[in-house]
Amino acid sequence: xxxxxxxxxxxxxxxxxxxxxxxxxxxxxxxxxxxxxxxxxxxxxxxxxxxxxxxxxxxxxxxxxxxxxxxxxxxxxxxxxxxxxxxxxxxxxxxxxxxxxxxxxxxxxxxxxxxxxxxxxxxxxxxxxxxxxxxxxxxxxxxxxxxxxxxxxxxxxxxxxxxxxxxxxxxxxxxxxxxxxxxxxxxxxxxxxxxxxxxxxxxxxxxxxxxxxxxxxxxxxxxxxxxxxxxxxxxxxxxxxxxxxxxxxxxxxxxxxxxxxxxxxxxxxxxxxxxxxxxxxxxxxxxxxxxxxxxxxxxxxxxxxxxxxxxxxxxxxxxxxxxxxxxxxxxxxxxxxxxxxxxxxxxxxxxxxxxxxxxxxxxxxxxxxxxxxxxxxxxxxxxxxxxxxxxxxxxxxxxxxxxxxxxxxxxxxxxxxxxxxxxxxxxxxxxxxxxxxxxxxxxxxxxxxxxxxxxxxxxxxxxxxxxxxxxxxxxxxxxxxxxxxxxxxxxxxxxxxxxxxxxxxxxxxxxxxxxxxxxx
Numbered sequence: 001x002x003x004x005x006x007x008x009x010x011x012x013x014x015x016x017x018x019x020x021x022x023x024x025x026x027x028x029x030x031x032x033x034x035x036x037x038x039x040x041x042x043x044x045x046x047x048x049x050x051x052x053x054x055x056x057x058x059x060x061x062x063x064x065x066x067x068x069x070x071x072x073x074x075x076x077x078x079x080x081x082x083x084x085x086x087x088x089x090x091x092x093x094x095x096x097x098x099x100x101x102x103x104x105x106x107x108x109x110x111x112x113x114x115x116x117x118x119x120x121x122x123x124x125x126x127x128x129x130x131x132x133x134x135x136x137x138x139x140x141x142x143x144x145x146x147x148x149x150x151x152x153x154x155x156x157x158x159x160x161x162x163x164x165x166x167x168x169x170x171x172x173x174x175x176x177x178x179x180x181x182x183x184x185x186x187x188x189x190x191x192x193x194x195x196x197x198x199x200x201x202x203x204x205x206x207x208x209x210x211x212x213x214x215x216x217x218x219x220x221x222x223x224x225x226x227x228x229x230x231x232x233x234x235x236x237x238x239x240x241x242x243x244x245x246x247x248x249x250x251x252x253x254x255x256x257x258x259x260x261x262x263x264x265x266x267x268x269x270x271x272x273x274x275x276x277x278x279x280x281x282x283x284x285x286x287x288x289x290x291x292x293x294x295x296x297x298x299x300x301x302x303x304x305x306x307x308x309x310x311x312x313x314x315x316x317x318x319x320x321x322x323x324x325x326x327x328x329x330x331x332x333x334x335x336x337x338x339x340x341x342x343x344x345x346x347x348x349x350x351x352x353x354x355x356x357x358x359x360x361x362x363x364x365x366x367x368x369x370x371x372x373x374x375x376x377x378x379x380x381x382x383x384x385x386x387x388x389x390x391x392x393x394x395x396x397x398x399x400x401x402x403x404x405x406x407x408x409x410x411x412x413x414x415x416x417x418x419x420x421x422x423x424x425x426x427x428x429x430x431x432x433x434x435x436x437x438x439x440x441x442x443x444x445x446x447x448x449x450x451x452x453x454x455x456x457x458x459x460x461x462x463x464x465x466x467x468x469x470x471x472x473x474x475x476x477x478x479x480x481x482x483x484x485x486x487x488x489x490x491x492x493x494x495x496x497x498x499x500x501x502x503x504x505x506x507x508x509x510x511x512x513x514x515x516x517x518x519x520x
Contacts, residue, residue: 001029001121001374002353003182004128009382010180011137014389017174019144019164021183024129025122026198028184028331028354029374032121033238033306035114036375037107037368038073040099044109046070053369056106056268057362058486059501060216062519065340065359069369069376076375077113085127087115104239104367106268112368118238118304124371143167145459146202149179149210151346157211158392159349165459177392178385180342181207181351182378185332186470188463191425192328194226194236200463201470203355207336208469208508212344215357215505215516216334217470218477218488221365222430223330224248224272227323228287229314234328237290237307239367242266244303246292248276249322251285270364270487273327277430280326289322327430331370333361333487334477337505337516342381345507348388352377357503359519363486411450413464420447420464420471428475434492437479444472477504480513 004024007016020026039049049070054061081087090097102112115123132138143166150160150173161176183203187195208214225242226234242248242265247255260275261267267275276288292300297319301308311318336344336351338358343350352358353374360373423443427436448468456462481504483497484490502515 001027001124001128001371002378003180004125004132005375005378006180006182006350006352006382007132007138008128008135009379010178010385011135012383013386014137014177016138017176018132018138018140019146019162019174020140020142021145021198021202023142024125024140026196027125028187028195028199029121029371030125031194031196031236032124032371033118033236033304034104034240034368035102035112035120036073036077036124036371037104037111037366038077038113038372039070039111040074040077040113041101041109041111044111048108049073049111052107053360053366054362056364056366056486058364058496059362060486060503060518061362062359064519068340069360069373072376073372076372076379080124080127080375083127083131085115085123087113087123088117102240102243103266104243105263105266105272106366107266107368112240112243114240116305117302118240118306121371141166144172145462146183146206147171147462149206149346149349150175151210156345156347158347159210162206176348177389178348178350180381180385181336181349181355182353182374183355185335185354186467187329187332189421189424189467189471189474190220190329190429191421192226192234192326194223194234194328194330200466201332202463202466203351204335204473205466205469207344207346207349207351207355208473208506210346210349211508212346212349213337213505213507214335214473215337215503216363216477217473217506218481218504219333219361219363219486220329220474221269221331221333221487222273222327224269224276224327225290225325226328227310227314228326229324232314234326235310236330237323237325238304239269241290241292241304241307244292245295246290248272249289249291250279251283251288253289255291268364269367270489273430274489276325276327287324287326290325291322292318293320293322295319329425329429331365333357333363333365334474337503338377341384342377343384348392350381350385352381359503363488410454411447413451413461416447416451417460417464417467420444420467424471424474428471428478430489432478432488432490434479434482434490437475441472441475441479444468444475448472473506477506477513480504
């Protein structure tokens, strides 16, 4: 979402290359079910959307960023409609009624715009992809893996493009007057994840190596409801299912969420996630259940056709059966620190979408604000890079690479990846403890000692290096934040602490993080 929208905005003033790690359907956007949040109804208000975002963000949202994104939301949605996006509408007999707006956790009003029931992300990608492929100033390089950013010394350091790898053409250098990171999150750092296989934190790791600042890396959002079937991948069961009225039940068929929060199943995601984990422990069971039986199988199939088809593959009929669910890692809240124009501290380097930390989400993302952020900031950064392009388009540079192979022993990469994902899930997941965080940091340091100095010939090696780097930053951020806030819960520091109501910022070479005040 962010990358394609940024490409369209940048193409208004420049030639653009889109380097996609896989194809354009391999991102989190494509698999997004719930929808995009926007004030599109007369009985909803911008202030209400802002307030809901700030509440979910638990004191770490940058208020000017929240206001800008929320205020621009209707314009960006209308833009997609003008490009041919087909959103679900209320039935007026000919399919041309008002937008059908859903409600999700943390929202005080129905304001979720969705497409084809539960295939909103696919509709967004198909729409933007069609417009992008028709644009004569945009070229798409699919299966083009960005290894590292090219930086030039100076005050400040400047990004001049990227080094990439393509299975057919090998290593390539792409020179660019402006570079926009829109590479998504790092969900594959966890064993239990809703993210597709490509999400290995490559953009975050490359930005950090280049000297960019990364912020709020302790905050990973865990989705409360993913399908729990032995041997199956953790497929997402959209927030919108609970928004439609589904309940959470434990193994005894007891509806427990009203005991944890006044909004019950529509509480913020971190609240619902921890409630599920605590109820699992109390009942000594592996999972809980989502009860949508009262919605009716026919209505469920009509409203959530993709989820319905998924469940039927496992012989689960949501009209008659309970749906087994368990939380999984879902969305990275932290990332490359950007300002109100999507700029990083590296001149010529911008970031948008899940790879970034714009300040919109604070300590915990409000449901369906992620696609919105990609739309709004994609447009912002695409326009903002024009000033950099004008200044450096005619510059000429030369890069010499002299990387010497390591003579140290090498660990089995698949073992490292598997062990990292398991230990991150156990100890840097939904609940964290300071003693365990120390142990995880030591493990990552050991694996890194025999992995980070190697030169690899395939993507899996580069991915493991990136996962180790991002995992290390997440662990150290969680160690530093001796409180509980939003998606970060420390069992040894269960309360929030105003001293930590700041952004935690890491930069290459620093042994301790810096802090930035929250913008009010």
